[in-house]
Amino acid sequence: MLTTIGEVAAKAKVSVATVSRVLNGSCKVSEERRRRVLQAVKELQYEPNLVGRMLRKSETRTILVVFSIMLPDLIRGIKDAAAAAGYEVILQYSPGPDTDASQFAMLHRGMADGAILPEIQIDNTLLALLYDQFTIVQCGETTKYPQAHVVAVNxxxxxxxxxxxxxxxxxxxxxxxxxxxxxxxxxxxxxxxxxxxxxxxxxxxxxxxxxxxxxxxxxxxxxxxxxxxxxxxxxxxxxxxxxxxxxxxxxxxxxxxxxxxxxxxxxxxxxxxxxxxxxxxxxxxxxxxPFYEIGREAVRTWLLIHHDRPNRSIGRQVRLAARxxxxxxxxxxxxxxx
Amino acid sequence: MLTTIGEVAAKAKVSVATVSRVLNGSCKVSEERRRRVLQAVKELQYEPNLVGRMLRKSETRTILVVFSIMLPDLIRGIKDAAAAAGYEVILQYSPGPDTDASQFAMLHRGMADGAILPEIQIDNTLLALLYDQFTIVQCGETTKYPQAHVVAVNxxxxxxxxxxxxxxxxxxxxxxxxxxxxxxxxxxxxxxxxxxxxxxxxxxxxxxxxxxxxxxxxxxxxxxxxxxxxxxxxxxxxxxxxxxxxxxxxxxxxxxxxxxxxxxxxxxxxxxxxxxxxxxxxxxxxxxxPFYEIGREAVRTWLLIHHDRPNRSIGRQVRLAARxxxxxxxxxxxxxxx
DNA sequence: CTTTAGTTTGTAATCGATTTCCTTCTATTT
DNA sequence: AAATAGAAGGAAATCGATTACAAACTAAAG
The missing domain is CATH 3.40.50.2300 (Response regulator)
Known part of the structure; x- marks a missing residue:
């Protein structure tokens, strides 16, 4: 069993609310208690459970990446930019050139807030359904779907x-x-x-x-x-x-x-x-x-779209230079x- | 927002418990209500939220796969065998030949029940810590660590x-x-x-x-x-x-x-x-x-070890024939x- | 017609972290 | 010394699905 916030609270002799406040930076905690909490966190090697957090906050802070060809630099770019914004990345491998609905189960089952699709070829009907419900950014492969958000080279x-x-x-x-x-x-x-x-x-x-x-x-x-x-x-x-x-x-x-x-x-x-x-x-x-930059730009675009959901009527196209x-x-x- | 079990229950005019029972096969539900529930599930395109389920059941039914080289057949083998056992797979890409602790955050943060490590080179101290807390199976790359569970060719x-x-x-x-x-x-x-x-x-x-x-x-x-x-x-x-x-x-x-x-x-x-x-x-x-078989065998071994935690003192070695x-x-x- | 056993269904607790709300405490002002 | 504002911390609600438990209902037996 992993350590829970309750055990940390018990060890530090404070309430769970205080532990949460210390770890999430709402700075209204006295120096003394903060010290005790951090000490307990360290001793118990506590790491907040993501499942609990996801459920409470009704967001996963996770981006699904469905890929069909492995581009290490692109993945690194995505991971780095996502981490910088406090997001997790989970990868889904889609064999074959075409991708079907089953690859997106993680979205429908609430395990990710949206997806980035690098070099993925995908049916327009399915794509429309995805864009309708989730924050989606495509990169590498472009699309004729007009509302699509695309990051690619020119x-x-x-x-x-x-x-x-x-x-x-x-x-x-x-x-x-x-x-x-x-x-x-x-x-x-x-x-x-x-x-x-x-x-x-x-x-x-x-x-x-x-x-x-x-x-x-x-x-x-x-x-x-x-x-x-x-x-x-x-x-x-x-x-x-x-x-x-x-x-x-x-x-x-x-x-x-x-x-x-x-x-x-x-x-x-x-x-x-x-x-x-x-x-x-x-x-x-x-x-x-520039795969690394494409990855980073894809995440930046994703974040932008995600925090601006109502106004996302028109697709955002980012074109980078190739060499x-x-x-x-x-x-x-x-x-x-x- | 995704559909919740409550909305399905409301639409079918039953309690949430009944919806859950219909979907999870405890067959003590009358034919009439079962029909209404399935109808509502279909109309609302309801899929149970994994985050809620994970929290309640205190298990994720998810296996983390940390890979450094992409072997499509191996990944397919893992995904197929995991799906057959009702498990999800999330992939984590580890660039470079050596893997450090940061790749395993998903385990420590309760997002996966264990991991499969294909062709991953990893420090023995870190490995011992992982084996101690989680269900771990290595494949492709072998190990001198005596408690390691390994699936590889001879x-x-x-x-x-x-x-x-x-x-x-x-x-x-x-x-x-x-x-x-x-x-x-x-x-x-x-x-x-x-x-x-x-x-x-x-x-x-x-x-x-x-x-x-x-x-x-x-x-x-x-x-x-x-x-x-x-x-x-x-x-x-x-x-x-x-x-x-x-x-x-x-x-x-x-x-x-x-x-x-x-x-x-x-x-x-x-x-x-x-x-x-x-x-x-x-x-x-x-x-x-035989990468596909290595992947499948890795999952089979993982499941075996996972459901037999107390007796896992000795490492399990599976060797397959190469050609x-x-x-x-x-x-x-x-x-x-x- | 009552009792009992068995089946079906709903209510409420639970998982872990966050956050609202409310209480307690401290410090400042009059 | 009393009043008040503000800070700090705890209790409890919350997210969605599952499940223990209790309630309601049905059918069979006496």
Missing amino acids: NEEIACQMTRHLIELGRKRIATVGIGSCQGRPAYFSRERREGVRRALDEIGIPLDQQLHLDVQMGYRGGAEAADYLLSLPERPDAIFCFQDTVAVGCIQSLHRRGVAVPGDIAVAGFDDSEICQFIDPPLTSVEQ LVIRESTGGSPSFVD | NEEIACQMTRHLIELGRKRIATVGIGSCQGRPAYFSRERREGVRRALDEIGIPLDQQLHLDVQMGYRGGAEAADYLLSLPERPDAIFCFQDTVAVGCIQSLHRRGVAVPGDIAVAGFDDSEICQFIDPPLTSVEQ LVIRESTGGSPSFVD
């Missing part, structure tokens, strides 16, 4: 920059590999990035060739499949921009197997700048996302470009 | 098998790269695996060369550093057995850069059989761990061996 802008970089290197037939959800629809961030690619191609008057743009399941296998398809085309691309690093890695692997040189024949770029980019052959050009990281896989010399 | 046996495989291919100077904790000490599973390697070498009368065995931080960078060190030796190894796939990948990458052929000059093997093994060049020989997955990185033809 996908369109950075994809446009990446495409310009490829064009500067003389590439003209640029393919993109996005991430699809279960229904075969591309994730919304894929659409934004593709729109950036389209804009860059537009600038030099190249029309979009639909054949060159496809969506796959995230992971190495998806990348391999994409490469196989693109190589099967009568006119092969000379660059492949994958919207996730693991997809790019799978892609490169498949190109190698078929004797296609990277970047000699085809340049490949990824997205996220995960650790593997530096450790694959050739090192992978990618887009660095191109050029490496050998696109044939450029290893250097950074802002 | 590291020594499978490492011995892998080494025999390398010996059969004609390799004689076999290096190992283990995972070190912050204090520079190797993780305990590294020691077990190394012991298996020693045993296999012993069988053919090759003594252990200490120079060939080192520990690094997990991840690609650790593998690259290990390869650099091993190549700097006057007598290079002809095989490198890495105790984590990412380390093996980093290792191979560094070997490639220095013009060392894999497996021509040096064979490389990994551990965990993660997805990347099939998508790296050359495909990586590895050890498949060699031979691929090109060790020069064998791609095939499976049991």
